[in-house]
Amino acid sequence: MRNLLRYYANNFLQYMAVVVVFVALVILGSRYTPLSLFESYSYMMPSLGLWLAPLTMAGCRATTSLPIYFGVRRRNTFIGIQIMAVAMVLCTLALAAVGMACIKMWTTDYSVDLGPEGLPVLLAASLAMTELALLAQYVPNGGKQRTASIMLVLIMIVFAASITLGVIKAVGFPIPLFPVSVLRPGWGVFTAVCALAAVGGVALTWHYYRKAVIRL
Amino acid sequence: MxxxxxxxxxxxxxxxxxxxxxxxxxxxxxxxxxxxxxxxxxxxxxxxxxxxxxxxxxxxxxxxxxxxxxxxxxxxxxxxxxxxxxxxxxxxxxxxxxxxxxxxxxxxxxxxxxxxxxxxxxxxxxxxxxxxxxxxxxxxxxxxxxxxxxxxxxxxxxxxxxxxxxxxxxxxxxxxxxxxxxxxxxxxxxxxxxxxxxxxxxxxxxxxxxxxxxxxxxxxxxxxxxLVGQFRYISGPAALLDSALADRGVTPLQTQVLGGHKMVAVRGSEELFDELAAEDGLTVEGMNLQNVFVALCGHGDEEG
Structure with missing residues (x-):
């Protein structure tokens, strides 16, 4: 298990390096350049976990299959993947929060406000997306399952896009949506649904992963 | 080793x-x-x-x-x-x-x-x-x-x-x-x-x-x-070969026919192969592993 954790830690660090560079670029870009591109990305910052972690997980089948190819138990491999997924989401959100704080410190008209009550909402949504991304890879290749898999990916994209738009105040969404807080009834229900989707995703992924044929 | x-x-x-x-x-x-x-x-x-x-x-x-x-x-x-x-x-x-x-x-x-x-x-x-x-x-x-x-x-x-x-x-x-x-x-x-x-x-x-x-x-x-030792190609005039195999109750695994000449792949013992080799007009030849594989998995493919 130690080697497995080391293996996933390497993958995690590579992912984190990308996130750190991205956040740093956005912070520096919005501080020192007048480019609207960086401003747009700075408003997307809260939803970073919704995109980066699921996108990485969506292309990691070889990474997740490799330990099994070399004789590691599926159960251990699966636990390793889950630890990595949760760590990726948590660290991405933490970095996003740091990034937003930095931008706010330096830019007077940055109006995104994500308090501690908003983080559980994004955490649940990001975990749900990450688990669905993993699930999409292990859905078997039958005709119906392939359609389901494509639908799943489409739903994920629409879902992530909706939440991203939802948390960008700049697009002028109605006031009742803000602030994003788990303590507001609408967001509370949303968080609960996402958490359930994440748990369901874990269970379904394990169901398929347990019997998946390992191909590299 | x-x-x-x-x-x-x-x-x-x-x-x-x-x-x-x-x-x-x-x-x-x-x-x-x-x-x-x-x-x-x-x-x-x-x-x-x-x-x-x-x-x-x-x-x-x-x-x-x-x-x-x-x-x-x-x-x-x-x-x-x-x-x-x-x-x-x-x-x-x-x-x-x-x-x-x-x-x-x-x-x-x-x-x-x-x-x-x-x-x-x-x-x-x-x-x-x-x-x-x-x-x-x-x-x-x-x-x-x-x-x-x-x-x-x-x-x-x-x-x-x-x-x-x-x-x-x-x-x-x-x-x-x-x-x-x-x-x-x-x-x-x-x-x-x-x-x-x-x-x-x-x-x-x-x-x-x-x-x-x-x-x-x-x-x-x-x-x-x-495994390879259990297989042979037997060839000769079709009528002679068919009767020699029928007399001994041997079913060929694979057959190739060219005009009146026939060649079959057969699984059997050394005694059987010696007997067939002793028949006038029949030729007994050894097979390699690939031939054995084709005979076993070709499902009697007949080639002319």
């Missing part, structure tokens, strides 16, 4: 009443088979015979619909103690899934997870095969991909190593080199090797025992020489 390398002694790998279905298609049917330790096995069969599926299940990389795989009497499935003794090197594909994996990273994973991994041997093989370590696997040629999986398989020093089409895409020089390295490794370690291949004649001299799969069932499992 000498065993001077530090690794657990190989044990018997067994398929016990294995079944595998993919949807409605049955690939393996109640398959019973034992790979004895310390031998080189050839696993041959036609496309779709179930070779890769069998090797996948035996190594825990595929799930059996029924029955189980056992190693030293213990179940293989999700058994860490057993899985660390097995390595299944399958043909790598240039799918996008491998886009993120370089040769170096692939072999590093082997080093990390295979308890008997021999790094200096891995480096030696990388040099011998001239593998580009920094290249992504899906950018390699088919032959180079085979070399990567061969390198991992041999360097894993797993007591039981299963190789699925290891020579796919290799040129004749590389194939010869592979078999030479394999035999040297076998001499050094006494590991069990199970090699599935379609290039039968080239590998026949390497196999100590051969297992032939046909439509998900084992149709032969014995010493290569003994």
């Amino acid at each position: 000498t065993n001077n390398i530090s690794m657990p002694a190989p044990q018997a790998l067994q398929a016990a009443k294995l079944c595998k279905n993919y949807g409605k298609q049955t690939v393996l049917k109640d398959l019973d088979l034992t790979f004895e330790p310390g031998l080189i096995y050839g696993l041959i069969g036609r496309n779709g015979a179930g070779k890769t599926t069998l090797l996948g299940i035996l190594s825990g990389q595929n799930f059996a619909t029924g029955g189980q795989a056992l190693y030293g009497g213990q179940p293989v499935w999700e058994n860490s103690a057993v899985l660390s003794n097995l390595h299944f090197a399958r043909e790598l594909s240039a799918s996008s899934e491998l886009a993120t994996l370089s040769v170096k990273r692939f072999l590093q994973a082997g080093k990390m997870f295979c308890p008997c991994w021999n790094q200096s041997f891995a480096e030696e093989l990388v040099q011998k095969f001239e593998l580009p370590m920094k290249k992504m696997i899906n950018r390699l040629s088919r032959g180079q991909m085979s070399m990567v999986s061969i390198t991992a398989a041999l360097a894993s020093r797993a007591p039981v190593t299963l190789l699925d089409e290891p020579t796919a895409g290799l040129d004749v020089v590389a194939r010869e080199r592979f078999y030479r390295i394999l035999l040297e490794e076998y001499q050094r370690t006494g590991r069990t090797f199970v090699i599935s291949t379609h290039i039968i004649e080239e590998a026949a001299s390497v196999f100590e025992k051969v297992v032939i799969l046909d439509e998900g069932k084992v149709v032969a499992d014995q010493d290569t020489e003994d």
Whole structure:
């Protein structure tokens, strides 16, 4: 298990390096350049976990299959993947929060406000997306399952896009949506649904992963 | 054979009443088979015979619909103690899934997870095969991909190593080199090797025992020489040959007819072959492993 954790830690660090560079670029870009591109990305910052972690997980089948190819138990491999997924989401959100704080410190008209009550909402949504991304890879290749898999990916994209738009105040969404807080009834229900989707995703992924044929 | 390398002694790998279905298609049917330790096995069969599926299940990389795989009497499935003794090197594909994996990273994973991994041997093989370590696997040629999986398989020093089409895409020089390295490794370690291949004649001299799969069932499992010794081509005038076979109650496995001349593949004993050779007008010729395979799995294909 130690080697497995080391293996996933390497993958995690590579992912984190990308996130750190991205956040740093956005912070520096919005501080020192007048480019609207960086401003747009700075408003997307809260939803970073919704995109980066699921996108990485969506292309990691070889990474997740490799330990099994070399004789590691599926159960251990699966636990390793889950630890990595949760760590990726948590660290991405933490970095996003740091990034937003930095931008706010330096830019007077940055109006995104994500308090501690908003983080559980994004955490649940990001975990749900990450688990669905993993699930999409292990859905078997039958005709119906392939359609389901494509639908799943489409739903994920629409879902992530909706939440991203939802948390960008700049697009002028109605006031009742803000602030994003788990303590507001609408967001509370949303968080609960996402958490359930994440748990369901874990269970379904394990169901398929347990019997998946390992191909590299 | 000498065993001077530090690794657990190989044990018997067994398929016990294995079944595998993919949807409605049955690939393996109640398959019973034992790979004895310390031998080189050839696993041959036609496309779709179930070779890769069998090797996948035996190594825990595929799930059996029924029955189980056992190693030293213990179940293989999700058994860490057993899985660390097995390595299944399958043909790598240039799918996008491998886009993120370089040769170096692939072999590093082997080093990390295979308890008997021999790094200096891995480096030696990388040099011998001239593998580009920094290249992504899906950018390699088919032959180079085979070399990567061969390198991992041999360097894993797993007591039981299963190789699925290891020579796919290799040129004749590389194939010869592979078999030479394999035999040297076998001499050094006494590991069990199970090699599935379609290039039968080239590998026949390497196999100590051969297992032939046909439509998900084992149709032969014995010493290569003994198996080949049980088959002969008998040829001669069609009428004479037919009556000679009918008199002895022999059913030909494969028939080729050219005008009034006929040649059949027959399975039998030395006595039978001596009797047929003694008949005027009949010729008895030996077969090689490839001919035996065609006779057993060709389902009586008649060629004119």
